[in-house]
Amino acid sequence: MKVTVDPIGCRAHGLCADLLPELVRLDEWGYPVVAPGPVPAELVAEARRAAAACPALALKLRKDERR
């Protein structure tokens, strides 16, 4: 599983960094920077919750290797 951001959809609400600080930090403009690599198994549930909470539905949890 990988966390990805839809760059056009993202509106810098920043909830993802609050809910998933292990994998997401915000840049100086408030947009998420996601740690590279697959989501560790113990964080998958947290990542799913963060994706569901994104007001713009721009944070995604994907099975495949696509960016």
Place this chain on the structure above:
Amino acid sequence: MSILPPHRLDLAGHRRRNGVVPWVVYQDEDGRDRLIAAVEAADLRGRGGAGFPTAVKLRAARSKRSIVVANGCEGDPLSHKDVALLALSPHLVLDGLQLAAHAVGATETVLCVHTGSSALPSVAAALAEREDRVPVRVVEVPRRYVASEETALVRYLTSGDARPLGKHPRPAERGVRGRPTLVSNVETLAQLASVVLLGPNHYRASRTELVTVTGAVRRPGVVEVAAGTSPAGVLAAAGGEAEPVQAVLAGGAWTADLTGGWSGIATVYALPARACGLEYTAKVLAFLAAESARQCGPCTFGLPSIAADFAELVHGGPATARLARRLPLLTGRGACTHPDGAARLAASALQVFEADVRAHQAGGRCRIPAGVA
């Protein structure tokens, strides 16, 4: 075979000079396979900037109802090669467009040029001379930098909105009006026609590329050089240096080494020794920031930030630490690679003009009087 003739070729002239596409060789499904295999054997790569293998793109877009889009828009103000090609050798591009359409099984093709492009009359005259297998529609696209990025073209042709769409799905999966779409630069299509007209082996041995050369050269303009020609060789093809040159902006990044072998570069700007590379870069970055489609945060906010950082550098401000932090943030995070390109330009400037960066920081300016760039 050169792809850029000295004067415009009408259909008869084109056939005399370049020959006739041997359609009979490529008929049927086997023929399509042979056509793509020839493109692969020729190692043809896209001439729109990314250098992606054309055969891979052709295979990906194969479908019974796909669309081929020929991209003749040049958003980069330093590039004129595609307009020159359409103005002088429109039939070679159109032969390539028809071959690409055949290879992917397209029922529709679109040739995109900028609104009011000077190539329009040549294209219209050429189309009137031909009886093509697959109809060609000419579409004028707004003259914005990112409007000719491939997903922006797809979005424009579908909805009239010329902004990049993002990385997925790729146009080959779902493109114009949801149909599999091959987007190919017009020079790539002309090269594809050359592969067929010459045969892949002969093509590979005599492969050339179009380069727009501007700046401190005697004859600025579009030149055709053998693939692998060094930057110095490219400048020589444009009449040589008009005055001492300190560095070249080649394909979006600075280099001071003019000797190495080279391929895939479409634009070269020769910076005169008396101009300041930081000042010039600051201007280009301000342009790139203004041309953002303002869809993605790292581009909307990041590009103006690094443009301001460069303006500050020019005035002796301590922006280097901020740039070191910001530049990596612009890469790989947009719907298209516009921010990546700006970051690459900025990073190359910091490297190539390192001495000037130090001079500006020490004395508020470099060895060059302000305003010369």
